[in-house]
Amino acid sequence: MACILEAQGVCKYFGGLKAVEKVDMKIEEGSIFGIIGPNGAGKTTFFNICSGMYRPTAGKILFQGKDITGLPPESIARLGIARTFQNIQLFRYMTVLENVKIGFHIRTRSGFWNALAHDRRYRQEECFIEDEARAVIEKVGLSSYADTLASNLPYGLQRKVEIARALALKPRMLLLDEPVAGMNPLETRELSEFIIRLNAEGYTIVVIEHDMKFVMNTCHHILVLNFGQKICEGNPAEVRRNKAVNEAYFGKGLVVGGVA
C-alpha cells in the first residue's frame, strides 16, 4: 500500500520547550492510524504541524510524496487533508447546515461576478452546495438537526458536525483530534463504527485519542508519543505489550494485577 503521509525528523521547539522531537512516521493510505500518548506528549502539536497551523522547526512532511512542510492551512486543505479540533471549532452561531456549507468552499468556484449576475455557474453551485451539504449531514445521521444552531447541540453531536464539515471537503485524509472526548461508551462505540465505515469508503483516518479501548478497537496502526518523542510504533497488540509504552502511562514501578 502506498504511503500517504510521511513525517521525516519533525521537530518543533517553542523557545526552550521541545514540543516535538525528531518524530518519524509513515501512514499507509487507507488505514486508520492512531496517535496516543500522555497529556502534553506533543500529539496536537504534531497534528498542527501536519495541517499547516505550525511550521516545524526542523524536518519535513510529505503528503502523497509531495513536500507540504510549511504550507498554510488553506493550501493543505486544498491538497486533501481535513481536520477537526480538540476544542471543537465549529462556527458556534451558524446552524449545522451553514457550518457544513462552508466546507464546500474549496469545491466551488463562483466568484464576485458570478454572484453579482446570478449566472448559471452561481445557481448551479448553490444548488450543488445545498443538496450535497444535506447529503453529508444525512450521512452522519444529523438530518433532524440541520437547522439547529451548532452551539445548541450536545457535545457529542457537535463533534459529529465537525466531522461532517470536514467530510464536505472530500478529503483524502481526515485528522481527528480527540473525536470521542466527552462521549459515553455507547457514543464512543458508534463513532468507532462510523470511522471504520468511512475508512471502508477509502478515507485514510488519523486519530489522536486517550480512550484506549477506542484506539485498540479502531486503529490498524498506532504511534505512541511521550515528551515529544516517538517511543513506539506498531499494531495494537505490539503497542499493548511494549515496555516503554507501559512505563509512560503507568510509571516504572510495579502495578498490582499487571498491565491493563
Next chain:
Amino acid sequence: MTLPPRLAVLLQKKAIRISLAILGIALLAAIPQLNLKSYYMGVLCRILLYTILAGSLNVINGYSGQFNIGHAGFFGIGAYTSAILSLQLKMPFLLALPVSGLLAMCVGLIVALPTLRLKGIYLAIVTLGASEIIRLIALNWMSLTGGPNGLRGIPAPVLFGLKFSRSQQYYYIFLVLSLIFYFMTRRIIQSRIGRAWISIREDETAARSLGVETMRFKAMNFMYGAFWAGIAGGAFSPYFKFISSDMFSLDEGFNILSMVIIGGQGTLAGPIVGAVIVNFLTEFLRPISQYRLVVYAILIIVMMWLRPQGLVGVSKSVLAERKFGRGRRTHRR
C-alpha cells in the same frame, strides 16, 4: 428581532417581497415630488449618502470582522478624485464616478496589505493613520487639492441633458447609487464570497482549515468597502460643489463608525438604521452642535455595554457576544 408569525410567513413569499421592494422604491422616488424645503431634501440626501458610507464600512467591519476606523480617508479620496477630474480634465460625471471608486479601492488594498496577517488592532491603527495621512496630503498639496482652501465650483453633473444642481434633483443620484449598493451588496453577501467573509469573522482558524483563503478574501472585502466609500465621495463633491480636507478628518471617520455601531453590524439593515438615527440626531442637536460627537460617543459606549452588535445588528454572531462564548476554552489568547 422576531416578527409575528403571520407576517414572517408572508414575507417568505418571493412575490410579496419583490412587491414590497418595488413599493418602497416607488415611495422613495416620489419624495422629491412633495416639494419639501431644500433643507429637508438636503437631510434626505445626506441620509442616502451615509447609507452607502456606513454600509460599505459595515461590509468591512460587520461582515468580515476586520477593523477599519479610517473610512473617511476613502471617502476623501473619492471626493477629491471626482472633483479634480471634473475641474481640471472636464471629465463627465459618469466617468469620474467609477474612477473615484477604483482609486479608493486601490488605496484600500495598499492600506490593508501590510496587516492582513496581523491581529485586528494593527489594521485599526493603520487605517487611522492612513486616513490622517490622506487628509494631510490633501491639506498640503496646494497645486492638486487647493491645500487649505479646498476646491470650489465643482460643476454639477449633466446627465441625459438634465443638470442636477439642486438637492431635489441630486436626490435621485443618491437614491440610485444607494439602491445599486444595497442590491449589489446583498447578492455578494448571500453568495459563496459572503459565506467566506462570515466564516472569517466567526472563526478564522476554522475557516483556514477548511480551505478558505483568508488573506485573499479579507483583501477583497476591504477593497469592496473602500470602493463604495470612494463612489460615495465621488458623488458627494459635485453635490456639495465645494470640498476641503477638514471634511474628511478623523471625526468624520468616527461619525460613520457611529452609524455602524449604533445601527448595527453584520446586517444590511443595520447601517441604514444607523444612518437615519445619527443624521436625525445631527439635525436635532444643531442648537448644541459641539455636543454632537459627545452624544455619539456616549451612544457607542452604551451600545457596547448593552448590545454590542448594535440595534438591528446580527445576533447570531460572535459580534453579539458579551462574554467569551460557550464551549470549552482552555486558555485565553
Next chain:
Amino acid sequence: MDYYLSQAINGICQGSIYALMAIGYSVVVGVVGLVTFTHGEVIMLGAFAAFYTFQLVGNNLIIGVIASFLASAFIGVFVFKICYERFFNAPRHISLICTIGTSMLLRNLAQIIFGPNNKPLLEVVPNRFFGKGVVGLTLVQIIVIATVISLSFLLFLFFNRTRWGIMLRAVSQDKTAAAMMGINVRMTSLLGNSIGCGLGGVAGMLLAIYYQTLVATMGGSAGMKAFSSAVLGGLTNIPSAAAGGLCLGIVENLGITISSASFRDIFAFIFLLLVLIVKPEGFARKTGVRP
C-alpha cells in the same frame, strides 16, 4: 552636517518624549491585557492639567509633573471603569470599540471645555542654550531627557524592587495564575492602568513645554505615536517600547529635513508600517499577555 546633527539631537529629545508615551502605553496594555485607543487623550489631559497648574502656581516643573501624573492617572480610573472592568472576559473588540468611544468623548469634551484653539505655553523653562553654533542642547531638551530618564528609572525600581511591582508583573503575565496566588487582579490592573496613564500625562506636559503650545486635539497624533513606538516591543515590552520611541523621534526629525515640518506625522506612519511589515511581533520575547 551640523544641521543634521542638531536634527538628530532634536530627534533624541522628542524621541524620549515618545518613549515615555510608549512606556506608559505598554504598561497599560501589559497589565490590563487589553489594547486601548484612549492613551492619546490621556496624554492630552495631562498636558492641560500641567497648563492650568502653571497658571495657578507658576512655572514649577516638579508640581507640574505631579499634577499631570495625578490628573491622567485619575482619568485612567475613569477609562478603566468604562472600558476595561466589565470586559475582561468578553471578546476583545468590545473593549476596543469602547475605548474608541471614550477617546471621542474625552476629545470632544476637552474641545468644549478648553476651547478648540491652540493655547500657548511660553517659556516655562527659560531659554538657555548649551553648546556651540547649531550643535548643542537647550535647557528644555536637557530637562525633557532628564525627566524621562528619571521616570524610567523610578519605574524600573518600582517594577523590580517593590511588592506592588511584582504583582503588576505577575498580572501582566498570567491573570489566572496571579489570582490563584491571592493577588487582587482587579485592583492591580487598575493600579497598572493608572501608572501607565500617569506616565502618559507627564509625557503630555513635556510635549506642551517642548512645543510651547497645546491643543485639545493633540491626542490623535500623540496616541498614534505612542502606539507606533510601542509596536516595536510587541505592545507590552517596556525597554523595546522606549527604544521604539527614540527611533521614531530620530526618524521623524531626519524625515522632516528632507521634506517639510507639516509631514511630521506621515513619518510616524511610515515608521509604523515599516515595523509592521518587517517585524510585526516586535522585538520582545514572549513575556506578558499578548493583546
